Amino acid sequence: MADTGTGDEPPGVGAARRRTADAGTRDDGRDRAGIRTFPFPVDLSLRGVGLRVGPMGTDPAWRAEAPLHRVHRIDFHVVMFFRAGPVRHMVDFAEYEAAAGDVLWVRPGQVHRFSETSEYRGTVLTMQPGFLPRATVEAAGLYRYDLPPLLRPDRAQRAALTAALAQLRREYEDTETLPLGLHTAVLRHTLTAFLLRLAHLAARSAEAVHGPAGTTFTLFRDAVEQGFTTNHSVTAYADALGYSRRTLVRAVRAATGETPKGFIDKRVVLEAKRLLAHTDLPIGRVGAAVGFPDAANFSKFFQLHTGHTPVAFRGELRC
Numbered sequence: 001m002a003d004t005g006t007g008d009e010p011p012g013v014g015a016a017r018r019r020t021a022d023a024g025t026r027d028d029g030r031d032r033a034g035i036r037t038f039p040f041p042v043d044l045s046l047r048g049v050g051l052r053v054g055p056m057g058t059d060p061a062w063r064a065e066a067p068l069h070r071v072h073r074i075d076f077h078v079v080m081f082f083r084a085g086p087v088r089h090m091v092d093f094a095e096y097e098a099a100a101g102d103v104l105w106v107r108p109g110q111v112h113r114f115s116e117t118s119e120y121r122g123t124v125l126t127m128q129p130g131f132l133p134r135a136t137v138e139a140a141g142l143y144r145y146d147l148p149p150l151l152r153p154d155r156a157q158r159a160a161l162t163a164a165l166a167q168l169r170r171e172y173e174d175t176e177t178l179p180l181g182l183h184t185a186v187l188r189h190t191l192t193a194f195l196l197r198l199a200h201l202a203a204r205s206a207e208a209v210h211g212p213a214g215t216t217f218t219l220f221r222d223a224v225e226q227g228f229t230t231n232h233s234v235t236a237y238a239d240a241l242g243y244s245r246r247t248l249v250r251a252v253r254a255a256t257g258e259t260p261k262g263f264i265d266k267r268v269v270l271e272a273k274r275l276l277a278h279t280d281l282p283i284g285r286v287g288a289a290v291g292f293p294d295a296a297n298f299s300k301f302f303q304l305h306t307g308h309t310p311v312a313f314r315g316e317l318r319c
Helices: 013-023 134-140 155-173 180-210 215-227 234-241 245-256 260-278 283-289 295-306 310-318
Strands: 051-055 072-074 077-082 087-091 094-098 103-106 111-113 122-127
Touching: 051 155, 072 260, 077 155, 087 103, 094 103, 103 180, 111 260, 122 155, 134 180, 155 180, 215 234, 215 245, 215 260, 234 245, 234 260, 245 260, 260 283, 260 295, 260 310, 283 295, 283 310, 295 310
Parallel strands: none
Antiparallel strands: 051 122, 072 111, 077 103, 077 122, 087 094, 087 111
């Protein structure tokens, strides 16, 4: 059956996110390697709504009790607006350094790790998948995993984001003036205003590096997200989308600076890293999960793109 999206997730994205979560997860929410996937902490949100807004700090409740020193996975959106810095934070195996005024956006299914040596100060927003309607999700690009997680707003953008987030926090903390249904509706509208600003900043940040993404690349990106575990062929994607290979190469290079094959391989490597980090699956099964029936071919591919064998990569994360 084709994936038509789940809750607020566009078609294909829910399936891609669940592939990583389900590949090695037991019924108790922990991966076979004993590494936990953290769900949205509904019990910690005011009135049980699908979001939380509050301060970062020393109380581990703001990060849903996630360990500081371990790579882990989340099943919800986290937006950290930093009041101070620098703060080092790992997202999908890339290290980022945030300064005061920067924003870090971690999306569902991404793996990340807090820094034991950095002080997290500022405001954090967490949002449960399904809290916003599909139209808002698509307009805000909530599942644009190709966009950079670290955003650096300029002075005017920072002021607008700060005001929007402050309004959202006021509405979130106001639990007395509206019944729950209206309170939730107001939160959705206020959250939408904030996320549209944030999504615009994320898209502009990507455009500043690679230029605007056209329709051809957008269709290719979505097709890869839905099919990368079984399809690594540029020609197959071009044929399915109705473009020539040359047209697809031009569009992807203009939007990302890399070739279509490089874009596909990058997504495959990321998924393989997630599975190696968060499951106890044998190497052969990890390879099969990302489209390599032969374990030896998968190991060669992984080492070519990362400089490490799958076994060595997994070992480094768990030592």
